[in-house]
Amino acid sequence: MTFTLGLVVNPLAGLGGSVGLKGSDGAETVAKALALGAEAKAPERAMTALQELVGLDFRLITWAGSMGEDSALAAGFSPEVMGVAAQQPSTAADTEAAAVTLAEQGADLILFAGGDGTARNICAAVAERCPVLGIPAGVKIHSGVYAITPKAAGEVAAMLIRGELVTLSSGEVRDIDEEAFRAGKVRARYYGELLVPSEHRYLQHVKxxxxxxxxxxxxxxxxxxxxxxxxxxxxxxxxxxxxxxxxxxxxxxxxxxxxxxxxxxxxxxxxxxxxxxxxxxxxxxxxxxxxxxxxxxxxxxxxxxxxxxxxxxxxxxxxxxxxxxxxxxxxxxxxxxxxxxxxxxxxxxxxxxxxxxxxxxxxxxxxxx
Known part of the structure; x- marks a missing residue:
């Protein structure tokens, strides 16, 4: 049975980082970031992760345009597009709708590019129904569901596609109050857990x-x-x-x-x-x-x-x-x-x-x- 990989990209993730906004949550923040000349980095980071999968045999399913399709095409793949964002720019509701559909379409793993806000959306949509792995692309990454780099995310996905042993563990989804963060206070809140594959640590209880x-x-x-x-x-x-x-x-x-x-x-x-x-x-x-x-x-x-x-x-x-x-x-x-x-x-x-x-x-x- 062919491995099915789902891909969801939050194209607005990390938008406020380069312009000093300490986050990208909310339409006003996004508009301000764009006005200050911010450029979306999440699609490019998703493409970097996918490049680690070139040459492997798997099915790639995703959402239209900047929510995954563009990154897949840039990496040299021909993805199956399962849907399109209800509005542009895409919203948290679009991220959740995409994740639900990809899980229902039999994704063995959902790769998602974003930050803690995106992780919250994925958690709300699929919880622990299927394994997921984050491609870090946000301003703040407090959740334990992300690979250390986009390349590392691709490497872990490649291990799964090749059928290697990969540990499956629970990763916490956490997010901070951006308004408090901008005021110099870090207030992290726990939102739930996701099933996350990580590099295999082969033996426990070693003698x-x-x-x-x-x-x-x-x-x-x-x-x-x-x-x-x-x-x-x-x-x-x-x-x-x-x-x-x-x-x-x-x-x-x-x-x-x-x-x-x-x-x-x-x-x-x-x-x-x-x-x-x-x-x-x-x-x-x-x-x-x-x-x-x-x-x-x-x-x-x-x-x-x-x-x-x-x-x-x-x-x-x-x-x-x-x-x-x-x-x-x-x-x-x-x-x-x-x-x-x-x-x-x-x-x-x-x-x-x-x-x-x-x-x-x-x-x-x-x-x-």
Missing amino acids: NGQREDESLVLDDIAADFEESMQPGVRYIMGSGSTVAAIMEHLGLDNTLLGVDLIQDGELIASDCTAKQLLELTEGVETRVVITPIGGQGHLLGRGNQQLSPELMRRVGREALYVVATKTKIKALDGRPLLIDSGDSALNGEFSGLIPVHTGYRDAILYRVA
Whole structure:
């Protein structure tokens, strides 16, 4: 499945910096900056990031004109234009509309060029629905969702397109009060978090020989899952030792080579059949916790046929909670995770990049074929 990259550019980002306005928020500030001779830099910085992707095979989707299309064309690409700004110059509403559409069109990553105000717009539009990465182009960059340079943003995107292991983490979106800033006071406010890919830091809990300590990592994976659990949600716990470690952490009996069902910290049913899972999850919000088979990479269709195509289509791809150590993933040597559900259409629906939880608040993006 071809990697889909979304691009959103706030062409007004950073406009007030060169003329000493300490920001670019608001129509009055933009008009003043333009009157003082300010020039837009965000489209050029987006082009710089895209130049790192020349020669790679991917689909590029964006918004018309200065909101992405111009930068893509300048970098030598032929993007698919998904929409156009409702007015010129574009507004925050246009940025949000573009981000929502790109996410709905299946973007595996949204690159956006702007500053903290733009990050707020992206956060409001997509939250943690899909990974995003900022190309720094604003006057103020307090949010932890930006690469250190436009070139670095392109390099991280290239790693994802090539299928390399890239850590997926939460990045804070923060913005300051520009009026207070102009008066010499810094008042930063937290607005939310975005899923952000970063350069891969391969091993956590390193011991002699730079090997992962499996028991420590499994403890971290279990603690991360326990923290993510939501009341009223039923969790289908798949087979395998990684999921077994989670069940042990929760103090629940586990069927190592079977499938169990839990809710609110209690075991609902053990060693379930496909029919039982369909009946016990009918009308109830459900998540599926699974780990790939070591060395093979199969997620569905090997040792967990209880997870029927009917069940998986009902709960959806977003219900998957994949867990694995980074050592297990690295052993695949870049080969994708596999779905062999017996339903070719479902296999296709579940393909693409997916988060794999590899530790406490630590995840990587990995491809499912």
